Amino acid sequence: MRYQLSIPVTAVALLALSACGTESQGGSGNSVAPDVPLTGVRWSVDSVSVDGKKTAAPTDAYVEITDKGRAMGNYGCNHFGADITIKGDTVTVGPGEMTEMACDKKVQGFEDTLRAAFSGKLKAKLTDGRLTLTTEKGDAIAMTAEQPAPLIGTRWTVDSLVSGETATSLPAGTEGKAHLTIAEDGTVGGSLGCNRFSSTAKVSGDSITLGRLASTRKLCPGPEMDLERELVKVLSEGTVKYEVKHRTLTLTASNGKGLAAFADMR
Structure with missing residues (x-):
């Protein structure tokens, strides 16, 4: 996943170390x-x-x-x-x-x-x-x-929202509250930041087809509901593209809206 930086750059990468002989x-x-x-x-x-x-x-x-x-x-x-x-x-x-x-x-x-x-x-x-x-x-x-995290069985904690080439931070106070896990049996569940949710997930190639989203119906503070609405837009799209890079997961809907999450190894 590429992110739009405040100063134009090429693809970000860190520490180029090449192996040289004596x-x-x-x-x-x-x-x-x-x-x-x-x-x-x-x-x-x-x-x-x-x-x-x-x-x-x-x-x-x-x-x-x-x-x-x-x-x-x-x-x-x-x-x-x-x-x-x-x-x-x-x-x-x-x-x-x-x-x-x-x-x-x-x-x-x-x-x-x-x-x-x-x-x-x-x-x-x-x-x-x-x-x-x-x-x-x-x-x-x-x-x-760092060992790469598997898509299946990992708890993915949402840390940013994605729109095209741009990533934005979560609403203040909602950090660490939204997460999802895809299980071996093809179910997916977690938290939308306020309410718990569940669905089905069929992985094929670089896509995940999500079933109908079911969730609890608690009322939460404004920022948590704002985050929940954004995540529902992504997870209710049906089929989303996914990419796992080491311990980072991105899900992107056909309209370019998406989420980025990190592998929570707790």
């Missing part, structure tokens, strides 16, 4: 260490430590790696992109771009911390599937190699 320098016998092999992996951000204080990351903060010299990911709420260069175990992150969705105050604080740490020259250390990027001041970003 090179001799002159006849001295010294060598240049190969670049840390991190491409083709989605790294889930675990925490950021600044001045000895560790801050846990939101569930959907991540970094992806490409060999095209670009970095992509999510600071915890907003998506970002940046150019990078790699030499040995040194990662140099250039100025980046990001979306400008409104975020929960606590998440916004983490985003500011991660954005400040993920800049300039960083030392990369990879140990047993865990990546640490350390700044010149000694601050550190801890990440773990």
Whole structure:
């Protein structure tokens, strides 16, 4: 799923690290260490430590790696992109771009911390599937190699609404309240942000055909009902396109309206 950034960018990607061989320098016998092999992996951000204080990351903060010299990911709420260069175990992150969705105050604080740490020259250390990027001041970003989440059986928590190429944040106060799970028996259920719902789901190729939506009928505060109405528009379309990228799911109706959700591994 592509998102419209506040500053035009190419497809966001994070940390381009290519594998290079050892090179001799002159006849001295010294060598240049190969670049840390991190491409083709989605790294889930675990925490950021600044001045000895560790801050846990939101569930959907991540970094992806490409060999095209670009970095992509999510600071915890907003998506970002940046150019990078790699030499040995040194990662140099250039100025980046990001979306400008409104975020929960606590998440916004983490985003500011991660954005400040993920800049300039960083030392990369990879140990047993865990990546640490350390700044010149000694601050550190801890990440773990992330396994893709299966479409079936995963609890997908809605974190944004989609309209064409644009993603928008959820109504204030509704974060984490809407979710869905497709079961092995072809049923789907969860929460619309206020009311519980159930339906059927038939997966074929890159599409999901949803049956008639049934839900409870509670009355909830305005923002929750606003979110519910938007989700009902998507889930009542019949057939929607789906895409799973690592731990992110997007559902898009024929009119371009949709939702994005992350795999809740609790």
